[in-house]
Amino acid sequence: xxxxxxxxxxxxxxxxxxxxxxxxxxxxxxxxxxxxxxxxxxxxxxxxxxxxxxxxxxxxxxxxxxxxxxxxxxxxxxxxxxxxxxxxxxxxxxxxxxxxxxxxxxxxxxxxxxxxxxxxxxxxxxxxxxxxxxxxxxxxxxxxxxxxxxxxxxxxxxxxxxxxxxxxxxxxxxxxxxxxxxxxxxxxxxxxxxxxxxxxxxxxxxxxxxxxxxxxxxxxxxxxxxxxxxxxxxxxxxxxxxxxxxxxxxxxxxxxxxxxxxxxxxxxxxxxxxxxxxxxxxxxxxxxxxxxxxxxxxxxxxxxxxxxxxxxxxxxxxxxxxxxxxxxxxxxxxxxxxxxxxxxxxxxxxxxxxxxxxxxxxxxxxxxxxxxxxxxxxxxxxxxxxxxxxxxxxxxxxxxxxxxxxxxxxxxxxxxxxxxxxxxxxxxxxxxxxxxxxxxxxxxxxxxxxxxxxxxxxxxxxxxxxxxxxxxxxxxxxxxxxxxxxxxxxxxxxxxxxxxxxxxxxxxxxxxxxxxxxxxxxxxxxxxxxxxxxxxxxxxxxxxxxxxxxxxxxxxxxxxxxxxxxxxxxxxxxxxxxxxxxxxxxxxxxxxxxxxxxxxxxxxxxxxxxxxxxxxxxxxxxxxxxxxxxxxxxxxxxxxxxxxxxxxxxxxxxxxxxxxxxxxxxxxxxxxxxxxxxxxxxxxxxxxxxxxxxxxxxxxxxxxxxxxxxxxxxxxxxxxxxxxxxxxxxxxxxxxxxxxxxxxxxxxxxxxxxxxxxxxxxxxxxxxxxxxxxxxxxxxxxxxxxxxxxxxx
Numbered sequence: 001x002x003x004x005x006x007x008x009x010x011x012x013x014x015x016x017x018x019x020x021x022x023x024x025x026x027x028x029x030x031x032x033x034x035x036x037x038x039x040x041x042x043x044x045x046x047x048x049x050x051x052x053x054x055x056x057x058x059x060x061x062x063x064x065x066x067x068x069x070x071x072x073x074x075x076x077x078x079x080x081x082x083x084x085x086x087x088x089x090x091x092x093x094x095x096x097x098x099x100x101x102x103x104x105x106x107x108x109x110x111x112x113x114x115x116x117x118x119x120x121x122x123x124x125x126x127x128x129x130x131x132x133x134x135x136x137x138x139x140x141x142x143x144x145x146x147x148x149x150x151x152x153x154x155x156x157x158x159x160x161x162x163x164x165x166x167x168x169x170x171x172x173x174x175x176x177x178x179x180x181x182x183x184x185x186x187x188x189x190x191x192x193x194x195x196x197x198x199x200x201x202x203x204x205x206x207x208x209x210x211x212x213x214x215x216x217x218x219x220x221x222x223x224x225x226x227x228x229x230x231x232x233x234x235x236x237x238x239x240x241x242x243x244x245x246x247x248x249x250x251x252x253x254x255x256x257x258x259x260x261x262x263x264x265x266x267x268x269x270x271x272x273x274x275x276x277x278x279x280x281x282x283x284x285x286x287x288x289x290x291x292x293x294x295x296x297x298x299x300x301x302x303x304x305x306x307x308x309x310x311x312x313x314x315x316x317x318x319x320x321x322x323x324x325x326x327x328x329x330x331x332x333x334x335x336x337x338x339x340x341x342x343x344x345x346x347x348x349x350x351x352x353x354x355x356x357x358x359x360x361x362x363x364x365x366x367x368x369x370x371x372x373x374x375x376x377x378x379x380x381x382x383x384x385x386x387x388x389x390x391x392x393x394x395x396x397x398x399x400x401x402x403x404x405x406x407x408x409x410x411x412x413x414x415x416x417x418x419x420x421x422x423x424x425x426x427x428x429x430x431x432x433x434x435x436x437x438x439x440x441x442x443x444x445x446x447x448x449x450x451x452x453x454x455x456x457x458x459x460x461x462x463x464x465x466x467x468x469x470x471x472x473x474x475x476x477x478x479x480x481x482x483x484x485x486x487x488x489x490x491x492x493x494x495x496x497x498x499x500x501x502x503x504x505x506x507x508x509x510x511x512x513x514x515x516x517x518x519x520x521x522x523x524x525x526x527x528x529x530x531x532x533x534x535x536x537x538x539x540x541x542x543x544x545x546x547x548x549x550x551x552x553x554x555x556x557x558x559x560x561x562x563x564x565x566x567x568x569x570x571x572x573x574x575x576x577x578x579x580x581x582x583x584x585x586x587x588x589x590x591x592x593x594x595x596x597x598x599x600x601x602x603x604x605x606x607x608x609x610x611x612x613x614x615x616x617x618x619x620x621x622x623x624x625x626x627x628x629x630x631x632x633x634x635x636x637x638x639x640x641x642x643x644x645x646x647x648x649x650x651x652x653x654x655x656x657x658x659x660x661x662x663x664x665x666x667x668x669x670x671x672x673x674x675x676x677x678x679x680x681x682x683x684x685x686x687x688x689x690x691x692x693x694x695x696x697x698x699x700x701x702x703x704x705x706x707x708x709x710x711x712x713x714x715x716x717x718x719x720x721x722x723x724x725x726x727x728x729x730x731x732x733x734x735x736x737x738x739x740x741x742x743x744x745x746x747x748x749x750x751x752x753x754x755x756x757x758x759x760x761x762x763x764x765x766x767x768x769x770x771x772x773x774x775x776x777x778x779x780x781x782x783x784x785x786x787x788x789x790x791x792x793x
Contacts, residue, residue: 159309241384289307
């Protein structure tokens, strides 16, 4: 049967989706498999099963999944179905299997894999993330007898670029950036052989026909392969440059990295200076888990995460005898390591000589570079050399960041390459197609339909034109890939967020749904865990616009997916200078000291007060009294900043969250004491002044900073438990949801969770999406859906 005839037959016999697979003896069945089933070897897997069982028919990609039209012995078809369900290819993810029994025989004479069909009734198929190079490809790449020996773009159906090269679906080569490369005869033979592991592996290539590397200097002058006495190739030459202390911009799968020798303090410091990244830790790449263990403790769970196909940057505890220079990650006791995930990475770090700094190829807070002209322009002042290739990147995707919480659970802190755009299954399903625009910092957007939420790759902070452009392009790309035409748009209440302005400026006739920031946090965690109904929601972060026009951030709710009742919160304090108080935590420390100790706090005899500029405080005091540029906030993040500054850890920050991170880093894990908050206003207002007074008393008494930090963390943990206990007594609720950027603090999160569980609470935290603002878009989507379904819009 010709492809066109089969597509016509498919329209006459539409798949009813989804229905349970029934055990029937039949001669012909059409099966639609939905999920991540394209570009992962699914069709050859089905082909092998069918041929082994002597079944006849066809299998092909559609815009809705993989369609199998098979006829033969009914029992053999049932066995094929069971095999598809029980042992699909490793990289696939089956979301549903729909079956239609067809009375008419097609009279197939063979089983074939045929060309993809076009869009079928608006169906869509999830797209695979980019997958790290598999063991089989690595074995070939380092085999001198293999024709792809040391080829830096080797891949197969089990690995390689996916999302970053796809321009449209179905996932076929002519809809990817690999269409720029015509396959040679040998690659074509592999690509067309159903029994070959490169069958329809769309990035299939070799040195004769595929992408190639080029090494240039910062001025764009290409360096020849044999330009020195040793006649080194491009990769060997690059390795020599790195070992000599140079900075190299390396084009990878989702964008550019800036690399240097991590053991060379001078090179690392020079990279910091040129990149305008004063303190924020650099990501590192090492040859293997064994190499990582020279610098960090690595548990079995962390080893599995490091070696997973997603290959995220994994946050690990630094060893006391770690030989890496302090410049790699100043004033923190964790390091972010990843393993090579692209073939060129394996070649660059082939021998375990030492790790490389492998940080995003950008300047300061700009998005990662991914287009060649843009990269050579923006990074020319940073990189000494450029290792380029000629395969276009269609979508930029920065590295994901994750950690293992309490030895077991994976928590994704930045969801991007390796995870996105794999959809999240949510419950309940979306009644309408929804666009959720996300927050301002750590932005992601989310497009939702059916029971899928497509949370985007990490976009970044929407604070410049380049990031906004990437955001707008990303939304249009997702709409095209997943056949989405949003009927509603959800957005943050903050009127100055660029994501909010984008939502309100859309021309389409959309239903617009504003979602309060912290309700979105709670709902995001609920969706992450697929729970419904009322919960005790604890949302703690830096700042979020509240329904009263003030800046929230230390909140307790009784919430479900549609509504959130604010039942307790940290008391409001002024932020003199507004956003400047975020960048200068000493301001928040002075505000809290003034509230706790009164006007005479400036006479206190400890380092913070003695180092404070009295004239600057007087100016701030005047701003507070007159209400000039001093918005009020209930933020727990700002309280963390204040305590960090009181301990003289951090007066001014160079990156978001730095003061709180450094406060966490010094906390003594052996401390069992905690400071006490006070509660007023019938349990609704939480006052931090007693905590500040206790901390000052300890500081004046010579208590070391690690103890003060730990007592503060434990005080916040016990506050969460005691407030949740009061809410449980009043509302008969026992499920607690913890969300917001403050819960990136693993010291706090672990202790709060243990204390809650000891009191009998059922505790939910983030895993699949970030607890920080990177998860906000998912929360906005599910809140908008719940309100629409309940008719509350």
